[in-house]
Amino acid sequence: MISTKTTNLCVNPAYIVLGSGGHTAEMCTISTALLSADKDMQIYNPLRFLIAQDDTTSRSKITSTMQKVGVALDETSFVYVPRARKVGQSMINSIFPTIYAILHALWIIYKDQPKMILCNGPGTCVPYCLAVYFWRLSRRLPRNTKIVFVESWCRVRTLSLSARLLRPFVDLLVVQWPALATIYKNDSKVKYFGPIM
Template sequence: MGCTCAESRGAPSGVVRGQVSASGPELHPPPTSPAHQEAHTSSLGLRSVRSFELSPLLRPAPRNSTHASCLRMGGTLILAAAAGAVAVLLAVRLWVVLRPRATVPRRSLSLLVVAGSGGHTTEILRLLENLSDAYSPRHYIIADTDEMSAHKINSFEGNRADRNPRAMFTEYYIHRIPRSREVQQSWLSTVLTTLYSMWLSFPLTHRVKPDLVLCNGPGTCVPICISALLLGILGIKKVIIVYVESICRVEHLSLSGKILFHLSDYFIVQWPTLKEKYPKSVYLGRIV
């Protein structure tokens, strides 16, 4: 049994009224002309092009881009923290340097002497024979395995006290640090042992706070002189570094001399040939 339906409620737009038969609704699309189809096709193409052009802007950022942004932000924070740390260190440095200090007259100067095994100790003790008693206390630095140098220093100080019983400043100390380099040690491992020796040298130098460091070429003097230099850089105390090249060095500097040539306040050579090669050095003739 069929009937004619005047209107289909809820029918989607674009669907025309049709006839309902027993077999179900029979829908017919609206008639379209060729011009209308062409306009409809071009409209769909324009929409697809616009959608294709705008889609990259509407997509969420890929994960790689987000990761790169986080890395950039982290790098910026690290740089800011480093800049803040440097600013704090500079402020502390200025405070240490510019703060008022009471000047107390001193009757003696603290001396730190670096002695090395073999001829280095003999030469450095000859330099100290005519040294004023005002350089006191005297702190001797030797390698932890150098018993011969310790014996020579004790003998030297004992003879010095016997020659001048009325001397006011007879105080001296012997300190030991690890060797920077053993005989026939490889250069690669020498870097590590030197860093370790420097690590232990700075607390010692900071505790002694010498006015003058005197050395003549043993490898042990390198970490000590660098530690003394750091005291001045940090504003703790300005330490004068005097390096005397060994009498055995006639035409070329020792390795310690090459390192400390630009770090010492006074670099003394004992041969005119070295003075010609290193004009900034001080030539006093043979002094040992």
């Protein structure tokens, strides 16, 4: 059983952003595939899962999934983060939560110095991906820190709002449908490897 626990919390983790509901279910599948490809379990070790503070289900889902691939998670494996905007919240009412989420993202990314951030579209991921890009640009984060966005399986012909916002900043944007890949065939960041789900 491989543990993600580390005695030195400054070791560069790999961040995986969990949404809620369908986003988390998809990320469980993606994480399993990722770790199965990492035979010695070292490339993405330690793992840290970013979960919105009001998300009550993602932790148990990812913990169960990771146990199946021999990864034991503990308290250091989870980082609870503020949401920039709740579903259905008006733009006006989300201004201050968004500012707070961005400041929190800048702080946590600078503190942990992650080697990668992997997400699949929940709005929670946007401030953290932008924070990685900002710190890389200002040379406070290694340039080889990667931002990887895997578009949701349900996005067949159009990108999600999160993907549209983050497309200029990511290193890799994986789409899961050939029609979507065709639309962005001239963007070298957009890749289609076939359906992942």
